[in-house]
Amino acid sequence: AQRVTQPEKLLSVFKGAPVELKCNYSYSGSPELFWYVQYSRQRLQLLLRHISRESIKGFTADLNKGETSFHLKKPFAQEEDSAMYYCALSGGAGGTSYGKLTFGQGTILTVHP
Amino acid sequence: DVKVTQSSRYLVKRTGEKVFLECVQDMDHENMFWYRQDPGLGLRLIYFSYDVKMKEKGDIPEGYSVSREKKERFSLILESASTNQTSMYLCASSTRASGRYIQYFGAGTRLSVL
Numbered sequence: 001a002q003r004v005t006q007p008e009k010l011l012s013v014f015k016g017a018p019v020e021l022k023c024n025y026s027y028s029g030s031p032e033l034f035w036y037v038q039y040s041r042q043r044l045q046l047l048l049r050h051i052s053r054e055s056i057k058g059f060t061a062d063l064n065k066g067e068t069s070f071h072l073k074k075p076f077a078q079e080e081d082s083a084m085y086y087c088a089l090s091g092g093a094g095g096t097s098y099g100k101l102t103f104g105q106g107t108i109l110t111v112h113p
Numbered sequence: 114d115v116k117v118t119q120s121s122r123y124l125v126k127r128t129g130e131k132v133f134l135e136c137v138q139d140m141d142h143e144n145m146f147w148y149r150q151d152p153g154l155g156l157r158l159i160y161f162s163y164d165v166k167m168k169e170k171g172d173i174p175e176g177y178s179v180s181r182e183k184k185e186r187f188s189l190i191l192e193s194a195s196t197n198q199t200s201m202y203l204c205a206s207s208t209r210a211s212g213r214y215i216q217y218f219g220a221g222t223r224l225s226v227l
Contacts (some may be wrong), residue, residue: 009153032213044156044203044218051213085154090214098163099207099214100145100171103156 002027002088006104016113021072021107023061023087031069031092033063034101038093039083047072047085057081077111084108116140119221125225126221128220132191134222136204137186143208147171147179147214150201162187194226 003026013019025031035047048056048071051062061072070087087104128188138145144163148156148171152175158171160179168179176198187206191198202221 004155021169043220046215049213049215066150088156098161099209100158100161100214101156101216102158102172103148105153105155 002031002089002091002102004087004102004104006085006087006107008107009105009107012112015079016076019077019109019111020080021085021087021109023070023072023104025068025070025089026073026086027068027089029091029092033061034073034088034090035059035061035070036086036088036103037083038086042048044086046070047081077109079111082109082111116119116203116204118147119219119222121222122220123225125224126191126194127227128195130191130226131227132194132224134189134191134202134204134224136187136189136206136216136219137185138206139185139188140206140208140217141184142206142217143184144206144214145181145207146207147177147187147189148203148205149173150221154204160183169176180182194224196226198224199226200210200224 005024033050036045039049059074086106088101117138133165146161162168162181178190195225202203202222207214207216
């Protein structure tokens, strides 16, 4: 069975401080990992995915297969980063996964001025 | 721009009522999903559909059913609503592009069952 764990329900940092949102997963095959973000009163949207190896809004995430982790990082947090963040796993594009996602519990990030 | 539209933003229903949540997408996506979002539990998959009239159970299908008569529309049905089904419900759609799937979400329907 696949599982995603986000150990922190709440994370508070000050503006300009580094931030790291933790995500660990369990999956027997080769997963695809995603970070989704939900800003206040907005719909859930894709932030980034490991396959793209890109930086979005200053955030990066590296898939560490040895530690089965996909932590989200940003060197200098901004107030507008305050949101709910979800880590999600898909069982890959093949077979019958249809891109189904398994989500973690979510982390509320608050960036104080 | 992908658009996933959920017909109601807020719904209040009584215990035992039959409830329909509607979702429409305008991008000809094959796959559609229903999740419920609860604090501390994240999003949990209720049902998904990979084609018209095709459906599969997700992780928490009990008490729910779905209908997909047309490609663009996916309905979630609560046969007899109960208070423990009070939640935020999110619909999503996806298609395969460049060998990968990305899900696009609706704004959500907040359902209260009294």
